[in-house]
Amino acid sequence: MELDVHNKEAILLSDYPDFSQLGYQVIQELGRNQKEGRITYLANIQNSNYKVVIKEFSFAHTSVDWSGLKPYEREMEILRRLDHPRIPRYVDSFATPKSFYLVQEYKNAPSLGLQRNFNLEQIKQISLSILEILVYLQQLDEPIIHRDIKPENILVDDQLNAYLVDFDLAQIQSAKITVSTLAAGTPGFIPPEEQLGYSLTQASDLYSLGVTLICLLTNTRAVDIAKLIDDRDRFNFQKLLPRLNPRFKSWLMKMVEPKPKYRYANAAVALEDIKSIEVSDTATAIETLIAAVKFRKQTTMLGLAMMAMFAVATTTLILSQQGGVAQQLQQSSQCQGCDF
Incomplete structure (x- = not known):
């Protein structure tokens, strides 16, 4: 029986790529996107307990896009620029005849794409954590727009620290579109200006973050987010959240304004505004x-x-009574010896 278990483990391990020559031992598959030809693995650096994520890009599914780069080239270029504790850092990269592999730091935190329930205060804490990451990205010498913020691309640990992953669609804000103006990203989370082919701004990622927070607040899956959009292409979720503070509702609606000029200009402004807002309707x-x-x-x-x-009435009464007594005494003194 014990032999069967070992054989089963051997069979399972044989399904994973062998990176032992490169110093990595695959532990398990974390996820895959069959359409895009991407698979993500959890691995150990050999002879250590240090875990990494290995992201596989299949050459058969990869092509140059509007930025003039292949997705793995752009993600690698972006990650090398970044140094933030809540963005998994670039570790390594390598290629085989069929695929390209990107190695990143592993964060032990599940994604928001999994079914998880958070209370209103916890959602506010997650909001603050993500906005802090966006402030960092937007205040770089060459600001970066993530372009694919959604529940699946945000990890949150037990202390409610958020981590932003998957930068394969990210772009440097000043980069020019060279091939196509087609929108990329996840339907429902793509800001309207990108769908219309306009230039992206620092307000663009705020729209996607706002949609993500609406998912959390209403316990809506990312694939079902369109159910909360009305005929005017505006989010209509307020009736689902009667306990939400009106000020927080206003803040959130400003995040998902269809026109960028009516949104917060950047993450720093949105972060400063939300800090003083209570989430629950305690009014x-x-x-x-x-x-x-x-x-x-x-x-x-x-x-x-x-x-x-x-007190005044009592004093007056006492004084009037005292006055009457005094008057009576005076009259009595004056009339002594008088005959009546």
Whole structure:
């Protein structure tokens, strides 16, 4: 029986590429995109516990696109420029006669594409974490636009730290379109300006992030996001989230404005704005508390006023009584010896 188990493991391992000559041992397959000819593996660097991700690009499915680069060439070029703790760093690359392989740092965090439930405060924390990454990308000497922000391309660990992956569609903001203006990315997450062939701006990734957050808030899968878009091409999800703070709703709707000029100009502005916004709709509770405080103040003031009036009335009464007694005593003194 034990022999059968080992044989089964041997068969499973034989399905994976052998990178032992290059110093990597594949552990398991993490995912694949059959249409694009991409497979992602988890591997160990031999003789260590250091894990890496090996991304396979099939030459049969790879061609030069609008940027003049093949996807793996662009991703490798972009990753070499980056140094951020929440962007898996470039480690290595190599090729075989059939495929190109890109090796990256492994982050032990599942993607948001998996069915996971977060409360409103946790979603705000994830928002902050992603925006911090976008601020870094947008403040580089040559700003970078990711172009494919969606739940599957964001990893989140147990501490709610977000990691941004898959830069194969990313571009340097100043790069010129040389071949085609066709939009790339995931339907529903592509900003309208890209679909119309206009230049991308730092507000473009904010649209995709806004759509991603709507997925999280409404527990909607990425493939079903079109169900939340109305006939005017605007997102209509507010009725699904009655507990969401109106200010946060406004912030989110500004993120997914169809026209870039009505969105936040960049991630830094959006980040600064969201920091002071409560996610849960606590307005009613706050208003009730304020009303109670005001009522208490009014009651206290009324009580003090009544006490003051009572004190004045009491003093007046005492003084008037004292005056009457004094007058009576004076009259009594004056009338002593008088005959009536």
